[in-house]
Amino acid sequence: MEDPSGSGGWRFAQCFGDKGEVEDITEADIISTVEFDSTGNYLATGDKGGRVVLFERNESKKGCEYKFYTEFQSHEPEFDYLKSLEIEEKINKIRWCRRQNSAHFLLSTNDKTIKLWKVFEKSLRVVSESNHYDGQRPLPPPTASTHLRLPRMTQQDNIIAAVPRKVYSNAHAYHIHSISVNSDQETFISADDLRINLWNLNISDQSFNIVDIKPVNMEELTEVITATEFHPTHCNLFMYSSSKSNIKLADMRDSALCDTHAKCFEEEEDPSTRSFFSEIISSISDVKFSHDGRYILSRDYLSLKIWDVNMESRPVKTIPIHDHLRGKLCDLYENDCIFDKFECVWGGDDKHVLTGSYHNYFRIYDTDTLNDVVLQADKSAFKAKKIGGPLPGKGAKNGQRGGLRDAMQLDTLDFNKKILHASWHPRENTIAIAATNNLFLYSAA
Secondary structure (H helix, E strand, C coil), X not given: CCCCCCCCCEEEEEEECCCCCCCCXXXXXXXXXXXXXXXXXXXXXXXXXXXXXXXXXXXXXXXXXXXXXXXXXXCCCEEECCCCEEECCCCCEEEECCCCCCCEEEEEECCCCEEEEEEEEEEEEEEEXXXXXXXXXXXXXXXXXXXXXXXXXXXXXXXXXXXXXXXXXXXXXXXXXXXXXXXXXXXXXXXXXXXXXXXXXXXXEEEXXXXXCCCCCHHHCCCCEEEEEECCCCCCEEEEEECCCEEEEEECCXXXXXXXXXXXXXXXXXXXXXXXXHHHHHCCXXXXXXXXXXXXXXXCCCEXXXXXXCCCCCXXXXXXXXXXXXXXXXXXXXXXXXXXXXXEEECCCCCEEEEECECCEEEEEECCCCCEEEEECCCXXXXXXXXXXXXXXXXXXXXXXXXXXXXXXXXXXXXXXXXXXXXXXXXXXXXXXXXXXEEEEEEXX
């Protein structure tokens, strides 16, 4: 079946956030992470203001639709008096723990402190009948034990409470950029630029340093850790990527300190294409295991790569994301955009991958055919939905002319609008896209 719109069946479903055209967006409202839980029934976002907002699937609706569930302040701004440093409240990552009872547990982190939150429904009870009054009429003090009356409580309301159960702090000298919960649901790792620590979820006052790439002399520093993730099924395996364009797979059974990796995925650089920017654009900003653990998806500044866990020498697929920016690297270096850290995600079926670009464009690829859909998280989507016009966010597939692919290559790109954070529903074709201070949801049949 030919898809005339080129949208690959994807359509705009919902948007949360300020729907008007706002020129000056409040910094605190910018979404800094987005994450579905393992069931897909809940969705969490964190923002630069330190808030976590949870959304719950609206079961009364036929499609995949979400409604506001609760919001809480996860982190506050702090000040490190020893180093004279302000520690931002911005939420860098949120990771859900698998649900074991009626409460939800999730980890959230800013640059220095990780917190384990328990989110649960709680009934508010109030005194409906006291032993001082009968309605409005005051009662005399009881003269016999038979006249004693106990106050009665009745349920007034259900509220959703968020309580920090554990605070994991003081373990990182540098900024925490990644956390990942192990498949055993007992441990998790946290990573900064030079170290990865292993924690037990129940123990907040100690962690084990399992990777340390800090040189004795900091002047000899040549690479930093950029992302880390546990294997989805083998609790002894994890990987971490570096600014030197490689991904290391480590096995915790080998030794306590996993500095010697089990595998290293790295592609040899072509010396003929080397330039001043080569090292910056080849730095990996995100890595993800496929759900079956067989493949690794990595994102650098200009491309996506899919690696087979059994082949270290080169990726199975290399997908260019915005090759048209190669000629603009000087400008992107000057406006600091070249240091943007784009995330990448696998579809629930491991057959599709998703990553973002500038001007609120994002792309979804079929991993077999590399056919892609270009979509745009655009506020005019609501207006079109209201008046019944054509929806923006309709893309163009490979081989089709026009559409958003051509628009994406124009010089009028707004580099302040970028899709850095996204999450894919684990079992359905529904994606959550963070576009500045808005959360967009798209669905495909």
